Amino acid sequence: MKNLTKSHRALAAAAVIALPLGLAACGDDGGGSGGEAKLTLAHSYTEDQPQHTCGAEVIKKGVEDAGVDLTVEIFPASQLGGDADRIASVQSGDIDIDIQGASALAAVYEPVGVLDAAYAFPDADALDNYFTSGAVDQLKEDFKAASDVSILGAWSAGARQFTANEPIREPADLDGLRMRFPGSPQFLLNAKALGAKATEVAYEELYLALQQGVVDGQENPIVNIQATNLVEVQDYLSMSNHQQNSNLIVAGPAYDDLTDEQKSALDDAVADAVEQMPGCVEKAEKEILDGYEAEDSIEIVDDVDTEAFSEQTDAWFRENLEGDSLAVYESIKDSQQ
Incomplete structure (x- = not known):
C-alpha cells in the first residue's frame, strides 16, 4: 500500500480540515442542536481487509443508522498519511x-506500545477481556492525559506469524536468521525478547527484500x-501466534x-465493530490457509513450541521493561489470572 504523495495528502487534509470545527456547535452538554456533524475516519488497510469491512464500515453504519445527526467519512489505505503522520x-x-x-500510538505515549509485546496476550479473547474488564482504565486515562486522544475500543486483527525459507519451531531456530520487524520500538523489543536478529525494511519493500535475500524471513x-x-518468496509459514496484532x-x-447522544451512538458502533471483528478475522484467515493448503503454495508449520517462546519473552520483558511500561505489562498479565 502506497501512501499518497505529500501534495495529495495536503489536498486531502485541506478537504477535511474544517470538519472538526463544525462539531463545536454540537456542544458537550448533551443538549446541543448544531445540525449534522461529519467525522473523518482514517486507517491504513485496504478496502477488502477485515479492519475496513468489519471495522470502519461497521462503525460508519452504526453511527449513521442511529439518527443522531452524525455521519462518518472513511479514508482507507493511508490516504491521509501513514500511521506516524495520522496520530499527529x-x-x-485534522482527523477525527x-x-x-x-x-x-507509542509515539505519543510510550507505555501503550506494550499492548503489542510478544505473547502479552495468548489470544484475541485475552486482549478483548483486558479492554472490557476495567484493567485497561488506567492506561486509557494516562494515554488521554498525555495525548488528548481518547481510546474508544480495541480488537485483535489476527495473530502475527513467522515466515522464512526454513521452519521456525523453537527460539533456537531464529539463530542466524535476518528477520524483518517493523521499525517501531516495541517491535524491536519483541525481536530481542524472541531471540531474533531484527532487520528493518519498509512494509512496501518487504516482498522485494525477501526475493533478493536482503532478509531471510519476516512476521x-x-x-x-x-x-x-x-508466499511467493517464502517456503514456510510457522504458526507462532507470537503477537496479537492490535488495532485501537x-x-x-x-x-x-x-453531544452525549452522539457519543453514545459512536461508542455503540465501535462496540459492534469490536464484537464482529474476531469472526471476520477468523473467516478471512481460514479461507487464506485453506487456499495455501489446496494450492500447496507454502508449507504450514503448526507444531511451533509457543510455550517455550512465551516463557522466554515473559522473562525478558519482566527484566527489561521499566516504570509505566512495566506496570502496563504486569496489568496485562494480571488480567489473565
Missing part, C-alpha cells in the same frame, strides 16, 4: 477517528501475508465536542 493529525483535530496499532498477520503475496480505535478533540 488526530491530536491536531483513526484505527491504529498500539506500537504506532505479519496472515491477512497481511496474503495481501502482499509473501482512537478519537481526537472532536469526540469531546459531540
Whole structure:
C-alpha cells in the first residue's frame, strides 16, 4: 500500500480540515442542536481487509443508522498519511477517528506500545477481556492525559506469524536468521525478547527484500501475508501466534465536542465493530490457509513450541521493561489470572 504523495495528502487534509470545527456547535452538554456533524475516519488497510469491512464500515453504519445527526467519512489505505503522520493529525483535530496499532500510538505515549509485546496476550479473547474488564482504565486515562486522544475500543486483527525459507519451531531456530520487524520500538523489543536478529525494511519493500535475500524471513498477520503475496518468496509459514496484532480505535478533540447522544451512538458502533471483528478475522484467515493448503503454495508449520517462546519473552520483558511500561505489562498479565 502506497501512501499518497505529500501534495495529495495536503489536498486531502485541506478537504477535511474544517470538519472538526463544525462539531463545536454540537456542544458537550448533551443538549446541543448544531445540525449534522461529519467525522473523518482514517486507517491504513485496504478496502477488502477485515479492519475496513468489519471495522470502519461497521462503525460508519452504526453511527449513521442511529439518527443522531452524525455521519462518518472513511479514508482507507493511508490516504491521509501513514500511521506516524495520522496520530499527529488526530491530536491536531485534522482527523477525527483513526484505527491504529498500539506500537504506532507509542509515539505519543510510550507505555501503550506494550499492548503489542510478544505473547502479552495468548489470544484475541485475552486482549478483548483486558479492554472490557476495567484493567485497561488506567492506561486509557494516562494515554488521554498525555495525548488528548481518547481510546474508544480495541480488537485483535489476527495473530502475527513467522515466515522464512526454513521452519521456525523453537527460539533456537531464529539463530542466524535476518528477520524483518517493523521499525517501531516495541517491535524491536519483541525481536530481542524472541531471540531474533531484527532487520528493518519498509512494509512496501518487504516482498522485494525477501526475493533478493536482503532478509531471510519476516512476521505479519496472515491477512497481511496474503495481501502482499509473501508466499511467493517464502517456503514456510510457522504458526507462532507470537503477537496479537492490535488495532485501537482512537478519537481526537472532536469526540469531546459531540453531544452525549452522539457519543453514545459512536461508542455503540465501535462496540459492534469490536464484537464482529474476531469472526471476520477468523473467516478471512481460514479461507487464506485453506487456499495455501489446496494450492500447496507454502508449507504450514503448526507444531511451533509457543510455550517455550512465551516463557522466554515473559522473562525478558519482566527484566527489561521499566516504570509505566512495566506496570502496563504486569496489568496485562494480571488480567489473565
